[in-house]
Amino acid sequence: xxxxxxxxxxxxxxxxxxxxxxxxxxxxxxxxxxxxxxxxxxxxxxxxxxxxxxxxxxxxxxxxxxxxxxxxxxxxxxxxxxxxxxxxxxxxxxxxxxxxxxxxxxxxxxxxxxxxxxxxxxxxxxxxxxxxxxxxxxxxxxxxxxxxxxxxxxxxxxxxxxxxxxxxxxxxxxxxxxxxxxxxxxxxxxxxxxxxxxxxxxxxxxxxxxxxxxxxxxxxxxxxxxxxxxxxxxxxxxxxxxxxxxxxxxxxxxxxxxxxxxxxxxxxxxxxxxxxxxxxxxxxxxxxxxxxxxxxxxxxxxxxxxxxxxxxxxxxxxxxxxxxxxxxxxxxxxxxxxxxxxxxxxxxxxxxxxxxxxxxxxxxxxxxxxxxxxxxxxxxxxxxxxxxxxxxxxxxxxxxxxxxxxxxxxxxxxxxxxxxxxxxxxxxxxxxxxxxxxxxxxxxxxxxxxxxxxxxxxxxxxxxxxxxxxxxxxxxxxxxxxxxxxxxxxxxxxxxxxxxxxxxxxxxxxxxxxxxxxxxxxxxxxxxxxxxxxxxxxxxxxxxxxxxxxxxxxxxxxxxxxxxxxxxxxxxxxxxxxxxxxxxxxxxxxxxxxxxxxxxxxxxxxxxxxxxxxx
Amino acid sequence: xxxxxxxxxxxxxxxxxxxxxxxxxxxxxxxxxxxxxxxxxxxxxxxxxxxxxxxxxxxxxxxxxxxxxxxxxxxxxxxxxxxxxxxxxxxxxxxxxxxxxxxxxxxxxxxxxxxxxxxxxxxxxxxxxxxxxxxxxxxxxxxxxxxxxxxxxxxxxxxxxxxxxxxxxxxxxxxxxxxxxxxxxxxxxxxxxxxxxxxxxxxxxxxxxxxxxxxxxxxxxxxxxxxxxxxxxxxxxxxxxxxxxxxxxxxxxxxxxxxxxxxxxx
Numbered sequence: 001x002x003x004x005x006x007x008x009x010x011x012x013x014x015x016x017x018x019x020x021x022x023x024x025x026x027x028x029x030x031x032x033x034x035x036x037x038x039x040x041x042x043x044x045x046x047x048x049x050x051x052x053x054x055x056x057x058x059x060x061x062x063x064x065x066x067x068x069x070x071x072x073x074x075x076x077x078x079x080x081x082x083x084x085x086x087x088x089x090x091x092x093x094x095x096x097x098x099x100x101x102x103x104x105x106x107x108x109x110x111x112x113x114x115x116x117x118x119x120x121x122x123x124x125x126x127x128x129x130x131x132x133x134x135x136x137x138x139x140x141x142x143x144x145x146x147x148x149x150x151x152x153x154x155x156x157x158x159x160x161x162x163x164x165x166x167x168x169x170x171x172x173x174x175x176x177x178x179x180x181x182x183x184x185x186x187x188x189x190x191x192x193x194x195x196x197x198x199x200x201x202x203x204x205x206x207x208x209x210x211x212x213x214x215x216x217x218x219x220x221x222x223x224x225x226x227x228x229x230x231x232x233x234x235x236x237x238x239x240x241x242x243x244x245x246x247x248x249x250x251x252x253x254x255x256x257x258x259x260x261x262x263x264x265x266x267x268x269x270x271x272x273x274x275x276x277x278x279x280x281x282x283x284x285x286x287x288x289x290x291x292x293x294x295x296x297x298x299x300x301x302x303x304x305x306x307x308x309x310x311x312x313x314x315x316x317x318x319x320x321x322x323x324x325x326x327x328x329x330x331x332x333x334x335x336x337x338x339x340x341x342x343x344x345x346x347x348x349x350x351x352x353x354x355x356x357x358x359x360x361x362x363x364x365x366x367x368x369x370x371x372x373x374x375x376x377x378x379x380x381x382x383x384x385x386x387x388x389x390x391x392x393x394x395x396x397x398x399x400x401x402x403x404x405x406x407x408x409x410x411x412x413x414x415x416x417x418x419x420x421x422x423x424x425x426x427x428x429x430x431x432x433x434x435x436x437x438x439x440x441x442x443x444x445x446x447x448x449x450x451x452x453x454x455x456x457x458x459x460x461x462x463x464x465x466x467x468x469x470x471x472x473x474x475x476x477x478x479x480x481x482x483x484x485x486x487x488x489x490x491x492x493x494x495x496x497x498x499x500x501x502x503x504x505x506x507x508x509x510x511x512x513x514x515x516x517x518x519x520x521x522x523x524x525x526x527x528x529x530x531x532x533x534x535x536x537x538x539x540x541x542x543x544x545x546x547x548x549x550x551x552x553x554x555x556x557x558x559x560x561x562x563x564x565x566x567x568x569x570x571x572x573x574x575x576x577x578x579x580x581x582x583x584x585x586x587x588x589x590x591x592x593x594x595x596x597x598x599x600x601x602x603x604x605x606x607x608x609x610x611x612x613x614x615x
Numbered sequence: 616x617x618x619x620x621x622x623x624x625x626x627x628x629x630x631x632x633x634x635x636x637x638x639x640x641x642x643x644x645x646x647x648x649x650x651x652x653x654x655x656x657x658x659x660x661x662x663x664x665x666x667x668x669x670x671x672x673x674x675x676x677x678x679x680x681x682x683x684x685x686x687x688x689x690x691x692x693x694x695x696x697x698x699x700x701x702x703x704x705x706x707x708x709x710x711x712x713x714x715x716x717x718x719x720x721x722x723x724x725x726x727x728x729x730x731x732x733x734x735x736x737x738x739x740x741x742x743x744x745x746x747x748x749x750x751x752x753x754x755x756x757x758x759x760x761x762x763x764x765x766x767x768x769x770x771x772x773x774x775x776x777x778x779x780x781x782x783x784x785x786x787x788x789x790x791x792x793x794x795x796x797x798x799x800x801x802x803x804x805x806x807x808x809x810x811x812x813x814x815x816x817x818x819x820x821x822x823x824x825x826x827x828x829x830x831x832x833x834x835x836x837x838x839x840x841x842x843x844x845x846x847x848x849x850x851x852x853x854x855x856x857x858x859x860x861x862x863x864x865x866x867x868x869x870x871x872x873x874x875x876x877x878x879x880x881x
Contacts, residue, residue, distance in 0.1 A: 145686035192784040218779035307767035460706040465654035470758035
């Protein structure tokens, strides 16, 4: 059964009324408990979470506002996970990169496909992935040529009886969770100017918070708030430009001098270049109900050539704290100034209250593209620690007094100049694919890469009839020869606890941690794995139909049993090398990642399968 | 008997094949951007449309288009996906496909209002330090038009205004904005790829000076003149050879088309 986009005018008020009525009892995250500061069974008493984590349903991209990707479910545990087996599989019908994750609300699983971004509702009370309805939004197909890095979507959020998600053509839709009818549809960005939307929105109170994506010039990053009930845009906060546009006002207090001053989003650029300044959002938004602040990171600055934009280029590669009602910036911390490596800091910002450095702190934990784990005071924006988790040589560390990276000038890139052995490569020591955190172990589980790059000569290229020159960038495995690793990071002690190495490919799947002390992740060559959360010992693995670049979730089925679900569909920036049309013979293809990914076709091929596992 | 049959059969088949070839010649399928003047649009208004029509006529093949905006993945999703067989304009050194002989050579140009009398021909002209300079920029990682680096090397960055190569795709002239900015005084001088500069300069109400950049650049890797060729799939030497023949035989007709569109030729 297929639901088309239009809905009868008469039906709208009824749908909205029903949705509003449902919303009152279903706004709470995680299911069951309210948004009080939550503790987790088995966690130290000093460890508190900003919101209830998933206990049965999976209602938002990371399962909770703190972006922990942790569920208290513990039926599947270290002693029985080896008995896990496939319960059901079904195809989404779109053989492109399946990033993101399903939602589970009530007895229904919701799956957003890669472009054309269909929403599939699956009845969990019936065996075999029984489809309740499919909503087909038919986004503008011109978005396909504009999107960077495959046609991915990073998932949906639930709120007020609606499933809310982004379409590749820079539109946000809300769909009635029961009927599959479109509740509203708002064009937020403009594909004619190079914007696409691939990130996952979150629902905070009566608002949808969403950020734009896009690597093309002319794109200027922002977050926008939409009314959950009507889709109307309420405000927009830019990531470059004058303070008024960035929503920096009297309530803004950056911790470091480098981030203080008037209109830095203008003055840290050559004249007017902030208008093409990139700094889009792409990924994840986290939210702290106690302070009503939300947090996200911004991408690298445009234009590409760093010599053309002397200055810090604010607010690229920056972590922002903003008021969820008004969008006003509370603080900002620029992680890398004047990026010349493509180190987007669009990574997850995980929110935990815990003992740190001898006293209780409200933390942001941000595993960076740069190779460093940043631990930041959520209230002030102070950098408390930055230690590297994979081989890193662009900077030796951070000066915690100034908040600045201690960079190696020899590893900067300049057009027409050869720079060899930069670690990590542009794809980072991790990409936007998210980590998990277990309050029980105090460990952060990072899906990590170990790739370095050479920035070499030039080649002729062309776009829109215009020839121009590009740098050759070649990526290859970093020191030690392995390419991927699941890194368990001891947050309290700023050190690696253990690492599970994946020799062949970067770990490009998200991670899930559970109350059963099991950590789940997948590999690009198609292994779905369970490891012991405390030791990293592999407990179980299963080979799925295609490489995994998605984020596993866990939930309680209608039968009260615990299940684990994940997509198998290789793709995304690095995974796109698995596509037949991308040649593995040219190490410079796909923005240089082929050098690191040349063997992927031997191990996997495009797929579109949803897997559900259970005992 | 059997050999007679074989001979007869072969000639009948050959005759049938011949008949089929004549009556339904395979179309020349061109991969093109539907909104990218002066190169191409879906109304056939671009010079690449005109040249494609000429080539199809000479090859006695019907002309068909596969329309796709020229963005990242254009070659992969059009030519290499076998949805079409030739791209009308690519750099002759473009390695992702098999190029024909070059059929024109143009260069980036300094573009300014004639009434300003700027006469800029070199990046070392001291005037540039005091002028507002427009350039086109690309958002593809690691890539930019050559002027970007030439200016950066000379620390001429505070007075640079960027215009995206893609432009506003909802406009019928997405790339025109940079030449308009010269005409309306928003920038004093712009550095623009010749075909774009020449075509839009003709369409401004005020006279526009287009001065091709002919000097070799001082920084080694930069260059401003490009040989432009048609491109076919790497395994399609047969079509490449046929196109080369048309280019060799109709060089003058092709140049007439380019001149009519104001393309500065070298």
